[in-house]
Amino acid sequence: MCIYRGWEEWAASTPEHTYYRYGTYKFYNEFDIHMAFNNQTGGAKAYLCRNSNGTNCDQLLIADGVYSVNLTPYNSIKLTP
Numbered sequence: 001m002c003i004y005r006g007w008e009e010w011a012a013s014t015p016e017h018t019y020y021r022y023g024t025y026k027f028y029n030e031f032d033i034h035m036a037f038n039n040q041t042g043g044a045k046a047y048l049c050r051n052s053n054g055t056n057c058d059q060l061l062i063a064d065g066v067y068s069v070n071l072t073p074y075n076s077i078k079l080t081p
């Protein structure tokens with residue numbers, strides 16, 4: 001799972017955040033539009049969560065999907081099988 005700053009030329013840039021294993025990961029001071037690429041396999045899911053402990057998750061990012069997301073209200077990401 002990778003998150004890129006902004007939406008222009010995201011595929012040619014280096015990810016700002018990269019996650020390799022299932023679990024919950026906190027992030028701080030992320031605002032505005034980012035590109036999220038869930039490059040996990042086997043139907044793995046990623047959820048953007050409003051709380052830093054991986055709860056109150058309301059944005060689902062399915063495997064092999066690219067999303068334009070506003071990270072302002074989110075404080076963690078949770079990766080699940």
